[in-house]
Amino acid sequence: MSRIPLKTPAELDKIRMAGHLAATVLQDVAAAVTPGITTLDLDNVALASMERLKVRSAFLGYMGYPAQCCISVNEEIIHGIPGKRQIQDGDVVSIDVGVWYEGFAGDNALTVKVGDCSPDIDRLLSRTEAALLAGVAACRPGARIGDVSRAVELVAIKSGLAVVREFVGHGIGRSLHEDPQVPNFGPARQGSLLKPGMVICIEPMFNLGVRSIRSLPDGWTVVTRDGKPSAHFEHMVAITQDGHEILSPRQPLYQ
Numbered sequence: 001m002s003r004i005p006l007k008t009p010a011e012l013d014k015i016r017m018a019g020h021l022a023a024t025v026l027q028d029v030a031a032a033v034t035p036g037i038t039t040l041d042l043d044n045v046a047l048a049s050m051e052r053l054k055v056r057s058a059f060l061g062y063m064g065y066p067a068q069c070c071i072s073v074n075e076e077i078i079h080g081i082p083g084k085r086q087i088q089d090g091d092v093v094s095i096d097v098g099v100w101y102e103g104f105a106g107d108n109a110l111t112v113k114v115g116d117c118s119p120d121i122d123r124l125l126s127r128t129e130a131a132l133l134a135g136v137a138a139c140r141p142g143a144r145i146g147d148v149s150r151a152v153e154l155v156a157i158k159s160g161l162a163v164v165r166e167f168v169g170h171g172i173g174r175s176l177h178e179d180p181q182v183p184n185f186g187p188a189r190q191g192s193l194l195k196p197g198m199v200i201c202i203e204p205m206f207n208l209g210v211r212s213i214r215s216l217p218d219g220w221t222v223v224t225r226d227g228k229p230s231a232h233f234e235h236m237v238a239i240t241q242d243g244h245e246i247l248s249p250r251q252p253l254y255q
Helices: 009-032 039-053 119-137 145-159
Strands: 070-073 076-078 092-101 104-113 169-171 178-182 199-202 205-207 213-215 222-224 230-232 235-240 243-246
Touching: 009 039, 009 092, 009 104, 009 235, 039 070, 039 092, 076 092, 076 205, 076 230, 092 119, 092 230, 104 119, 104 230, 104 235, 119 145, 119 199, 119 205, 119 230, 119 235, 145 178, 145 199, 178 199
Parallel strands: none
Antiparallel strands: 070 076, 070 092, 076 222, 092 104, 169 178, 169 199, 199 235, 205 230, 213 222, 235 243
């Protein structure tokens, strides 16, 4: 039997709410990004939003992670720990938010630019978000995880961006990370079959420079090896009888 859990309609109702609430928190934090604010200030915005919505962070305490959400700036790809760093004009800020709602996890991410940025930064952000939407569009019953992965990778190839390979998307539900893994690269028609009731997180991570990465001494923050900026976008997606449903709804930022 497959280890990939299929959600019942009642479970999907709960996970849908978890996704919607995670999306609300994410947008609250994104709206607060401005020059001079610290990444810890943004984490406090996330906490206030979660308290207002009566949810709790899915990240705080996860394998020892010390904050409400992940805030990654410029060359930081993922898992940036909020702290004293001040956001500057010209920065790119990736925000990753996860919440628990009645035993189910919601998880989503986006990257915003601060003030005026170069055309290369605009390309990085717009094409990473486009890759997310291409991956979502590939989700339907009878497709395979590889079809999603290849749809994401093709956008990177056509855009001249590098795909981070060491970190991937994942299933989600009663656990923050479930099977299957959802890579952002690889051949089509490979991997697990998509079936109604599956819920996955698609999360492309593209670098403006090379794909090589390294981890900082804090044990969490992952950065580009060449110091060039990175972008990260994520949606929760349910496979339905006739296609898919985005469970972390928001308007595209760069389309």
